[in-house]
Amino acid sequence: MPPAYERLDRDNYAFLGVLTEICVAFPALSLVELGYDVFVVTDASGTFKEHTREAAHKRMAQAGVQLLSWAAVAAEMQRDWRRDIEGFGKLWTDHVPGYWCLMQSYANNPANSK
Template sequence: MSPPAYKRLDRDNCVFLFVDHQSGLVQLVRDFDPNEFHTNVLGLAKVAAYFKAPAILTTSFETGPNGPIVKELPEMLPNAPLIRRPGQINAMDNEDFANAVKATGKKQVIISGVLTEVCVAFPALSLIEQGYDVFVVTDASGTFKEHTREAAHKRMVQAGCQLLNWAAVGAELHRDWRRDIEGFGAIWNDYVPGYRCLTQSYMATKDTSK
């Protein structure tokens, strides 16, 4: 029996979906510290912008308590369409959203959202069914509790989704630091606090060695 193929992310064949990162819904996220979650989502958005990959934003029933999309996402991804679903819970049940995904021509879908077991899992499962390769960004997706997150992850993995954090998404797309050390490193400096400290220590050591 052959080992499973390594389906690695391809910068030329991926689309980023940000599903229901809304001002009301993010208040329900309890499996991450609020500041940590905010940083993770923006780190992922920065990765999408850095690689100039197509991105699609969507909200669900934003005129109700779910609220509007968090303002930083359309600011960081100004070319991404924002599809306001009037009520469909599964984003793929919305014709405009499903058509927008199809129109990108990409077969790899990088998805994140709130809540993990609903707004991420439902479209992820629909996308798998339609033949897409789906990569779920675990730390840019949030929900009520760790145990509900784990149940959602198991359900998606069983269907064929891959789980990554936002930093792994960036690294797998970049492949080689030598492509752009400063530009790619800047993302880590800005959104991985420990890496900023590492860089500062490295630069200080480098300066004193001259």
């Protein structure tokens, strides 16, 4: 198993790697074959040529790998950002300019008060 994976729970893995078509695709496809749910962080992996990345993505998608961005994987793992506004919210405000506006509109909406 390459060091660039995260076991999300007993049936789910998320991968990223140096070379999408090798470091990511090989273990991801192997785990899908074994019955695991596999997520690949597409914007956290590299390659030498765009066409090889696209071919690897197509191959993995056809095998059942879920291709997601770092933001989608983070949201999938978190499920509900309201559970950890300081931690998860900070991740978003640090990496997605203006996201704090959404957080503020939620926090300032009387309908969302406890």
